[in-house]
Amino acid sequence: MEIALEQLSARHPAARATQPAAVQDLSLRVAAGEQLAVIGPSGAGKTTLLQLMACAMPPSEGRLRLDGADPWTLPRDELRRLRGRLLLAPQVPPLPPRQRVVTAVLAGRLPAMGLWASLRSLLRPSDIPAAFAALERFDLGDKLFERVDRLSGGERQRVGLARTLLAPATAWLVDEPLSALDPTRARQAIRTLVEGARERRATLVATLHQVDVALAHFPRIVGLRDGRLAFDLPAAEVTRERLARLYDRFEHELQGGAPATPSPEPGAAVPPMLMCR
Template structure:
């Protein structure tokens, strides 16, 4: 799917009146099948950019085009069909805690399914091999029938990413996919996303805090700061000077990704202690 943003400005729905827009006059074109990393300091507007691309946040000014169509000019039914061709993976995936992993993964197909098929899939998962193959790509094949609340933070994030591989989407929008992963798992996850997107001809746009990963794994890197496009370059042409300007006053965010405490299992409630009173 081809993406075009023409002078797009956007504001978060919860922003206070008079607050600066999250995005300002963004001009950006991503060709079908491209893999693009979006980097920038915290608060740069990376998540808002992905939400605009996913038709979740309408532009305040300018125009978004997906395969030449303005989604916000389409009738509601046509807009819903278009959204079925997109997949937005948030940084914190919305996984019901008591749900089985297999059901959580196959939920990636729900946007393109009808109501009754969606309800049936939630009760009786209909593609165990597909779910297991997606989990295998992220090192989680043995978690197929585990409950989500038994997973660590990093495992939950990888389950959210596995949803991408089962979604019938031609545009993958991935927000901070490595934030809860240690370096080994991060390398496995980003390789799975890039390789599977290439195999399917899907367009991949991922926001990343890990600048080293963006430069080493993505052919094209977009720099965003204060809602403005700072640069749009082949990764090989992104210089230390570009990064220094992009992360000015945020230099600590240029450090390579550190192991995340979120990959440790969440603390459980202490077991009750029996007491004998005399």
């Protein structure tokens, strides 16, 4: 899926009128099948950018185009079908605590299923081998029939990523997927996510606090600061000087000291994983 933002601005409905827009006058184009990492300090507008791309909130100014169509001008049924091609994965995956891991992973397929098939899948997993294969890519095959509430935070985050591999979406919009993972697991997880998107020819946009991981695994890097585009460059051209300017007064985040829990932007609500029908 091609994603194009044209002078886009957005303000959260819950934000005070005196607060600046979370995203301001942003123009960006992501080609179908491209892989892009978005970096920047806390409050830069990274989560809001993903919500805009996922049609989770409308822009206040400018225009969003998905495969050439403005989603906010489409009839309701067409907008629903378009949203079915989008996956918005939040930093903390919304996994019901008493649910089995196999069911949680196969839920990634629900947007492509009818009502009765969806209900049957929730009660009786329909493709256990597919769930196992997705989990194995994150070294979680042995957790297939565990309950979600018996997993560690890092394991739950990897289960959420495994679910992404089974989603029918053609655009994966992934928010801080490595926050609960140690460096070794983080590298493995992002490598698997990038490979999975490439295999599916899915567009991948991921926000990351781990700048070194972004530079190592993504060919294109977008830097956001105060809701505005700071740079849009090939990874090889992102210099230490550019990073120092981007993270000015936030040096602890550049050095890997970013908080492990979400830091919502002003007025932001934490979204669920969005795979709308």
